Amino acid sequence: MSFTVTELSGDRVRQYRELGAQARALLAGETDRVANAANLASLLFHTLPDLNWAGFYFYDGTELVVGPFQGKPACVRIALDRGVCGAAARTRVTQVVPDVHAFPDHIACDADSRSEIVVPLIHDDHLVGVLDLDSPLPHRFDDTDRTGLESLAEIYLESLP
Numbered sequence: 001m002s003f004t005v006t007e008l009s010g011d012r013v014r015q016y017r018e019l020g021a022q023a024r025a026l027l028a029g030e031t032d033r034v035a036n037a038a039n040l041a042s043l044l045f046h047t048l049p050d051l052n053w054a055g056f057y058f059y060d061g062t063e064l065v066v067g068p069f070q071g072k073p074a075c076v077r078i079a080l081d082r083g084v085c086g087a088a089a090r091t092r093v094t095q096v097v098p099d100v101h102a103f104p105d106h107i108a109c110d111a112d113s114r115s116e117i118v119v120p121l122i123h124d125d126h127l128v129g130v131l132d133l134d135s136p137l138p139h140r141f142d143d144t145d146r147t148g149l150e151s152l153a154e155i156y157l158e159s160l161p
Contacts (some may be wrong), residue, residue, distance in 0.1 A: 005047060016148030019047060023152055027159040033058075033128070036159045038068035040152070042141050045070035045134065052112055052136045056121075057085055058129035067129065075109040081147040083107035087109055088118035088130050097137040110134060119153045123160055131156070 008015035011095020017148055024152040026043060027036045037056040045054040055079060064078040069072055080090045083106055088095045095118045100106045103116075113134040131153050135141065 001092070004044060008047060008137070013147070016144070016151065019043070019148070020045045020151055020155060021045075027155065031161045033160055034068060036156060040131075040156055041068050041070050041088070042129060048133070048139050050135050050140050051133055053110060053132070053134035055132055056129055057089075057130075059089060059127045063153045064077045064129060069132075071112050071134070077106055078107060083117050083130055084118050085130050088120045089127055092120045092122055093125070094119045094150060096141050096143075096146055100134075111127075114138040115140040117145055117149060119149050119159060121153055123157045128160070 006018070006022065008018050008157070010145065023040060023043060024037050027106045030036055041055045045051055053069060053071030053074065055074065056067035057064035058067045064081065073098045078085045079133050080086045083101060084095050084097050084100070097116045100113055108143050113136065115135045115138050117133050119131040121130060131149065133141070133149065
């Protein structure tokens with residue numbers, strides 16, 4: 001399979017729609033969760049500006065375990081009662097954190113991270129894991145990112161059997 005990442009255009013809402021189309025094409029016909037997570041993490045990391053980490057943590061029934069990602073080495077295991085990823089998994093609500101230093105119990109896997117967004121991945125009412133993006137810029141993520149990344153997470157979830 002040959003896939004080319006195309007440059008995004010227009011306002012950010014349109015860019016997320018274009019990114020969604022690219023994600024659908026990239027994941028089309030594949031149902032392996034690791035393969036699709038790896039490709040989606042790469043697509044996000046290389047397409048969205050001002051990221052220093054993009055990837056997945058999968059729920060193993062007890063805690064979140066690092067999955068495919070792009071960026072510096074990551075924390076391997078995260079308890080559901082710890083950090084931004086744990087909060088998203090526990091509450092099943094997307095967490096948008098403008099300043100990670102102001103978030104109680106933030107886990108600093110990369111000291112360069114200043115803001116973070118984490119989308120819970122729920123499939124057939126079961127927690128699959130989370131999609132996590134970090135930025136070295138404070139206030140990098142907003143409601144446009146939340147809506148766009150929740151749509152991309154849904155595209156990922158639709159690829160699962």
